[in-house]
Amino acid sequence: MPRLAFAQSFWDGYETLEKPVRAGVRKAMAKFQALTAAELNADKGLHLESVENARDRRMRTIRITDFWRGVVLAPDDSSDLFLLVHVLPHDDAYTWAAKRLYSANTATRGLEVRDAVALDELTPLYETASRKAPKLLFSGVSDGVLRELGIDAQVLRAARSMADKAQLEAFATLLPEDQLEVLQYLAEGFSPEEVYRDVVAVRRPVDAPPEPVEDLATVISNTTARIRLVTGPQELEEVLAKPFAAWRVFLHPSQRRVALRTSYGGPVQVTGGPGTGKTVAALHRVKHLLGRSPDSRILLTTYTNALAAGLRDMLGLLLEEDEHLLARVDVTTVDAYANGVVRQHTGSAPKPVGDRDQRQLWEKAVKQLALPFQDRFLAQEYRHVVLGQDIRDLDGYLAASRRGRGTGLGAARRELVWSGVERFEKLLQERGATTHLRVCARAADLLAAGPTPYDHVVVDEAQDLHPAQWRVLRAAVAPGPDDLFLTGDPHQRIYDSRVTLGSLGIATAGRSFRLRLNYRSTEEILVWSARLLAPVSVDALEGEGADSLAGYRSLLHGRRPEAGGYTTQAEEHTALVERVRAWLGEGLAPHEIGVCARFNLALDAAEARLKAAGIPVVRVKGQVAAQTPGIRLATMHAMKGLEFRAVSVLGVTTGTVPFAREITPLEADAPQHEADLLRERCLLFVACTRAREALSVSWSGQPSEFLPAQE
Numbered sequence: 001m002p003r004l005a006f007a008q009s010f011w012d013g014y015e016t017l018e019k020p021v022r023a024g025v026r027k028a029m030a031k032f033q034a035l036t037a038a039e040l041n042a043d044k045g046l047h048l049e050s051v052e053n054a055r056d057r058r059m060r061t062i063r064i065t066d067f068w069r070g071v072v073l074a075p076d077d078s079s080d081l082f083l084l085v086h087v088l089p090h091d092d093a094y095t096w097a098a099k100r101l102y103s104a105n106t107a108t109r110g111l112e113v114r115d116a117v118a119l120d121e122l123t124p125l126y127e128t129a130s131r132k133a134p135k136l137l138f139s140g141v142s143d144g145v146l147r148e149l150g151i152d153a154q155v156l157r158a159a160r161s162m163a164d165k166a167q168l169e170a171f172a173t174l175l176p177e178d179q180l181e182v183l184q185y186l187a188e189g190f191s192p193e194e195v196y197r198d199v200v201a202v203r204r205p206v207d208a209p210p211e212p213v214e215d216l217a218t219v220i221s222n223t224t225a226r227i228r229l230v231t232g233p234q235e236l237e238e239v240l241a242k243p244f245a246a247w248r249v250f251l252h253p254s255q256r257r258v259a260l261r262t263s264y265g266g267p268v269q270v271t272g273g274p275g276t277g278k279t280v281a282a283l284h285r286v287k288h289l290l291g292r293s294p295d296s297r298i299l300l301t302t303y304t305n306a307l308a309a310g311l312r313d314m315l316g317l318l319l320e321e322d323e324h325l326l327a328r329v330d331v332t333t334v335d336a337y338a339n340g341v342v343r344q345h346t347g348s349a350p351k352p353v354g355d356r357d358q359r360q361l362w363e364k365a366v367k368q369l370a371l372p373f374q375d376r377f378l379a380q381e382y383r384h385v386v387l388g389q390d391i392r393d394l395d396g397y398l399a400a401s402r403r404g405r406g407t408g409l410g411a412a413r414r415e416l417v418w419s420g421v422e423r424f425e426k427l428l429q430e431r432g433a434t435t436h437l438r439v440c441a442r443a444a445d446l447l448a449a450g451p452t453p454y455d456h457v458v459v460d461e462a463q464d465l466h467p468a469q470w471r472v473l474r475a476a477v478a479p480g481p482d483d484l485f486l487t488g489d490p491h492q493r494i495y496d497s498r499v500t501l502g503s504l505g506i507a508t509a510g511r512s513f514r515l516r517l518n519y520r521s522t523e524e525i526l527v528w529s530a531r532l533l534a535p536v537s538v539d540a541l542e543g544e545g546a547d548s549l550a551g552y553r554s555l556l557h558g559r560r561p562e563a564g565g566y567t568t569q570a571e572e573h574t575a576l577v578e579r580v581r582a583w584l585g586e587g588l589a590p591h592e593i594g595v596c597a598r599f600n601l602a603l604d605a606a607e608a609r610l611k612a613a614g615i616p617v618v619r620v621k622g623q624v625a626a627q628t629p630g631i632r633l634a635t636m637h638a639m640k641g642l643e644f645r646a647v648s649v650l651g652v653t654t655g656t657v658p659f660a661r662e663i664t665p666l667e668a669d670a671p672q673h674e675a676d677l678l679r680e681r682c683l684l685f686v687a688c689t690r691a692r693e694a695l696s697v698s699w700s701g702q703p704s705e706f707l708p709a710q711e
């Protein structure tokens with residue numbers, strides 16, 4: 001019987017096909033499994049047909065419905081493996097199939113596809129232009145080196161015609177996948193050795209023979225990052241019936257390398273821009289660790305409740321709801337975990353107060369003691385210095401380094417600050433309350449005194465954790481191999497946490513990895529969003545040096561983001577209604593559209609306007625069931641962890657983004673002022689990078705200072 005495999009290019013479009021077409025796919029694929037190769041060729045229903053003038057003689061199309069056809073790569077050797085690569089409307093299927101050429105990469109040994117016709121057409125045009133270019137993109141790399149990295153003759157010719165990165169991007173959708181990545185890495189300035197290590201070696205099978213094997217089945221089995229093999233009817237039924245989450249199966253080699261390495265000597269850090277699959281890597285790491293021993297216990301943790309709920313759902317999917325495995329993983333926020341630890345040890349649950357209550361208590365402390373400080377200053381001093389360094393008494397505070405804090409404080413003023421701290425804590429105590437970070441400090445003490453509860457701790461969104469939270473995690477697992485696995489993106493730091501992990505006993509040197517390929521957004525969205533951060537530098541995740549988005553890119557392409565201003569908010573909202581209608585008209589489901597603004601009040605007005613226009617709306621505060629109908633409205637903070645096919649970011653207006661009230665005045669504390677601005681800038685970056693295909697950014701009045709100058 002023939003065997004079946006599905007290329008990622010097929011899955012990319014499968015979710016958006018209408019139900020009858022999906023049913024057609026299921027039926028056609030079931031036939032593939034039931035018939036012999038000879039019967040398949042003769043079957044009238046499937047109507048397996050070769051494609052006229054095809055660049056690849058193995059191209060076939062099959063009937064899915066009257067209007068839709070599947071594009072299949074059929075073996076022309078003794079192998080029996082068929083690959084479904086696409087499902088398209090009838091005419092498009094033939095045009096698409098005729099131009100494509102599949103081939104085995106000589107270095108990675110994986111199957112790749114190119115638009116051979118377009119490459120032949122485009123290359124001579126660029127060659128002519130390149131004769132006048134002062135410098136060519138790959139002039140520093142010899143043909144021999146390129147060949148060793150898997151670049152073949154047609155791609156080599158195209159590469160030699162490119163003058164800059166923009167031209168490489170113009171070729172991006174035409175080039176074979178692995179070869180494109182090699183060229184992108186080289187274009188970013190990575191050395192051929194680094195490219196071999198990061199792109200080639202991670203894909204090339206360890207037992208690859210010196211000469212490439214060409215038979216389709218072998219090449220397909222070398223391409224686990226992009227192709228899924230289906231072994232029996234039941235598996236086929238399952239993968240086509242369930243909404244398919246590609247991330248469960250197709251790990252990019254760089255994700256595979258970090259997530260599935262057998263063991264690490266100590267804490268590991270994985271960074272990468274938005275959408276590079278850090279969460280996916282963290283989840284696969286959990287699965288890998290569970291598989292390594294029958295009784296180990298894991299804490300999988302993150303920053304907010306909504307993110308933790310999302311992780312729980314995804315882990316359930318990845319572990320196929322296996323109760324025994326799931327029972328060995330606690331998925332929770334660090335704060336909730338710390339609360340549980342204190343409750344367990346003391347018999348009573350701590351009652352942390354929120355930000356607003358804390359602000360009131362600081363105001364009260366300042367007033368009662370007539371302190372010469374702003375309440376905001378004291379709150380920040382408490383967060384960054386006192387709790388950040390776990391200072392317990394006046395002597396500790398007098399001796400503390402206040403690096404990163406703006407105004408210098410002599411001993412007398414420190415004593416005054418400390419009196420404010422003591423008063424704040426007393427006021428809390430009188431209320432029978434505490435704060436989340438104080439609960440963390442207590443939990444860390446309690447954990448340090450007893451046996452460590454976990455064998456492994458896996459942390460997502462690590463960039464937002466405060467030192468007090470890190471101390472809890474450090475105390476929850478014994479230092480040693482595979483103790484901590486951290487994923488995060490310093491460009492998405494939105495809660496003003498400053499950490500030097502090394503000083504907290506979490507040294508990741510030599511075990512730091514970076515993911516660079518974005519799976520979520522188009523290159524256009526990514527480039528536009530990255531420009532928001534161009535003027536600033538962000539501290540690395542481990543707190544030493546700066547992080548960068550070098551090499552961060554996407555293989556997806558689409559339209560350019562729109563940015564536009566309106567005179568009034570009412571006009572901005574009228575435009576929002578039109579935009580949402582247009583997206584719905586293009587076939588997006590309401591829940592695939594996200595609308596966000598800096599704060600809830602701004603969303604209230606948008607909500608009223610959308611509802612008045614008859615558009616169903618769901619406010620996101622925490623987790624919303626995926627299938628609840630309605631477009632999603634969320635604050636920028638609540639957008640973290642979400643993604644949508646289309647996103648409209650509203651109110652990116654001066655005074656709102658950055659939110660003036662949240663910015664410490666420059667004259668009061670210069671470093672804090674900068675930190676506040678950076679946090680707000682990152683927040684806008686987070687909001688924009690939630691978009692997969694379409695992004696619109698708008699304002700009413702003056703645009704935010706964060707927006708790059710309009711082209």
Ligand SMILES: Nc1ncnc2c1ncn2[C@@H]1O[C@H](COP(=O)(O)OP(=O)(O)OP(=O)(O)O)[C@@H](O)[C@H]1O
Nearest residue numbers: 246247250251252274275276277278279280519520
């Ligand atoms: N190997 C993969 N194959 C297919 N899709 C993937 C893969 N890895 C990640 N994705 C998809 O890319 C998107 C982003 O992944 P993920 O949320 O893990 O990224 P992230 O780096 O944690 O993003 P962020 O920092 O913005 O929260 C998700 O839709 C995920 O399903």
